Each structure stands twice: as structure tokens, then as C-alpha cells.
Amino acid sequence: MKPILCVTSDIDNSYNEFGFLSKIKDKRKIKLIGNEYIKELDIKLTSVRLPPNFNKSAYLNNLNYAKKICKCEGVQLSLKTLRPFDYNYFNLFQKRFFAFTVIKSMQLMLRVRNKSLKNCCIVVCDASDMINYNIIVELAKKSKYIVFLSWDLVKARKLADYIIANFGVSPIVTNDESYAIKIADFIVSSADYEFSPGKLVWLLDNSISQAKNNISVNDVSYNVPWNTFEVGFSMELIGAILCQMQEDDIEKALKYNGIYLKEIKFNNNVIC
Structure with a gap:
């Protein structure tokens, strides 16, 4: 390696x-x-x-x-x-692993609230941003109620057509912020936007230093079985290791190597 x-x-x-x-x-x-x-x-x-x-x-x-x-x-x-x-x-595997980690952490946060991805409304903002693409693909495998909040409706609609054709899920495409945020159970956001109080938000941009009255996360760490000085491995480091193991199935790669999600965080504050 x-x-x-x-x-x-x-x-x-x-x-x-x-x-x-x-x-x-x-x-x-x-x-x-x-x-x-x-x-x-x-x-x-x-x-x-x-x-x-x-x-x-x-x-x-x-x-x-x-x-x-x-x-x-x-x-x-x-x-x-x-x-x-x-x-x-990031290489392609690292992008897929990042998306996998975002979705897995969302599943866990919803589960402790007796909810599931399958039955919840997930809003992606701005859905046309490239960093959201692999997250949307991963999300379409597990959720049936997806909203694309975007200020580039042409690009967002093309992406929605792709998701419909490949996953059989029909995302709602809108630029109506109030409507999208109101119906959201969980928001994945690449934008620095002030969402409604109490909303679950995954902030992809980790430069945002304060959560604005909502339950925000922007980081995840993993437990590993190896004898190292690190207490918890970052998702970036796990992605860099696993991408060299020739295993395309992320879930299988994690299970085989005894790697499990450890903490869901906002900066250094543990949320879950």
C-alpha cells in the first residue's frame, strides 16, 4: 500500500x-x-x-x-x-466514502429519534453543487422523499431526471427556501444558510464555526482495530486507507476490516 x-x-x-x-x-x-x-x-x-x-x-x-x-x-x-x-x-472512492459516511451518520441520528431515511423528507441544498452529487446518489438508494433546493433549476432538474431514470426516485426540485426547509426532516447543505431552529443539518462546508439554532453536524470519526496512537480515525483517513484495498463495496470493506462509526460531531463537539 x-x-x-x-x-x-x-x-x-x-x-x-x-x-x-x-x-x-x-x-x-x-x-x-x-x-x-x-x-x-x-x-x-x-x-x-x-x-x-x-x-x-x-x-x-x-x-x-x-x-x-x-x-x-x-x-x-x-x-x-x-x-x-x-x-x-479526493479520488472517486474517497468521494463515495464521504457520501456513504454522511448518509450513515444521518441514518443513526434519525434512528435515535425513532425515524428512518426511508420515511423522512431529506432536503439537499444546493443540490446542483458538485460536492452533493455522490451524496444524492447514495441517498437515492435509501430514501424515497428527496427535495432538491437549488438556485440553478436547470442543472437540478437534469440531476433529478438522472435520479429518476437510475433509481426510480422522483425528487422535488424547487428554489422555494421556505417550503423546502419547512417540510425537511434532515437537511444536507453545502451552503452557509440560516435554517429553521431545531432542524437536523449536515453542513458539508466545515468552515462554518457556529451552529445557528439548529442541530448541526459536519464531521465523523471511526473506531479501528489497529494498534495506533490515534483515538479515532477521521473519515478522510479511513477513505485514504480503504481506497487502496481493491474493495468497491464500502459496507463490506468496513465490516471486513472491523471499522465502525465512532462519533458524529460538529467541529470538536460530539453530537451523537
Whole structure:
């Protein structure tokens, strides 16, 4: 298996700069945190912290420089910085695993409220955003009542047609925010939007630092059977490991490796 480069950053202090001086400044801020070896998998983990510079060009430069100083050219990336940026570097399996984790955590949160995905109204906002695509596909396998809240109705309707043709589920497509939020049992959102108090919300953008009077989650960790220093493995790290195991069935891969969902969180606060 390829070694894994685990990348984190202090997203609460983010900035957007690109130029000669910022390049020098960023290089000085890139820190090697440590190394770990998982004997059971014969895999090396290298942890590095990047500066929270979320200019697209600077982000790529910093990522490439981190690989050089860690001597990790042929690596699998485990990115846990600003999710809208990280998502662009996920491979197909990692995108599917992220979607699987979002849906699985939603199922658990609904279950403790004596509800189920199958019988609940799930609103996806903004449904036309690329980060929502795999989540929608996974959702269509388990839910019959889906609402696409979008400000790009043409794109959302094309996606709805695809879901109807492939999964037999007919999503409602709307740009009426009040209507969609009112009927929602759970909202998956890639947008920073103030939803109604008491609503269950999965915030895909992890830069949002405060929940706005609703029950929000934006992160999940997993329990693993391996002897490591980590207490709980991030979903990003699990995705980086499993994508190298040649098993396309995510549920089967988790079960085979003894990996189970540990905590559902909003930032560092455990929700479930």
C-alpha cells in the first residue's frame, strides 16, 4: 500500500494570498507533525500541517511542497483542511466514502429519534453543487422523499431526471427556501444558510464555526482495530486507507476490516 500523507490546517484563521512574499511565508509555516506506522496494514502515515491559505494556486503549491519536505512523492492523500478545497483532490472512492459516511451518520441520528431515511423528507441544498452529487446518489438508494433546493433549476432538474431514470426516485426540485426547509426532516447543505431552529443539518462546508439554532453536524470519526496512537480515525483517513484495498463495496470493506462509526460531531463537539 502507498504511504499516506495526512494534511491538516487551522481553518479558523484562513486567508487568501498568492504572490512571491506569501509563497515564502507559507513555506515557513508548513510543519511536519509526525510519523506513524500501522503494522497490521504495513502502511506509513506522515502528518503535516499546512498554513490556512485557501487561495487555489497557493493551496496546490503548499501541498506539493509538503510532499517534498516529507519525501512523500508517491503517496495517497488524506486531506482534512477546508472541505470544499479538499474535495477536489479526493479520488472517486474517497468521494463515495464521504457520501456513504454522511448518509450513515444521518441514518443513526434519525434512528435515535425513532425515524428512518426511508420515511423522512431529506432536503439537499444546493443540490446542483458538485460536492452533493455522490451524496444524492447514495441517498437515492435509501430514501424515497428527496427535495432538491437549488438556485440553478436547470442543472437540478437534469440531476433529478438522472435520479429518476437510475433509481426510480422522483425528487422535488424547487428554489422555494421556505417550503423546502419547512417540510425537511434532515437537511444536507453545502451552503452557509440560516435554517429553521431545531432542524437536523449536515453542513458539508466545515468552515462554518457556529451552529445557528439548529442541530448541526459536519464531521465523523471511526473506531479501528489497529494498534495506533490515534483515538479515532477521521473519515478522510479511513477513505485514504480503504481506497487502496481493491474493495468497491464500502459496507463490506468496513465490516471486513472491523471499522465502525465512532462519533458524529460538529467541529470538536460530539453530537451523537
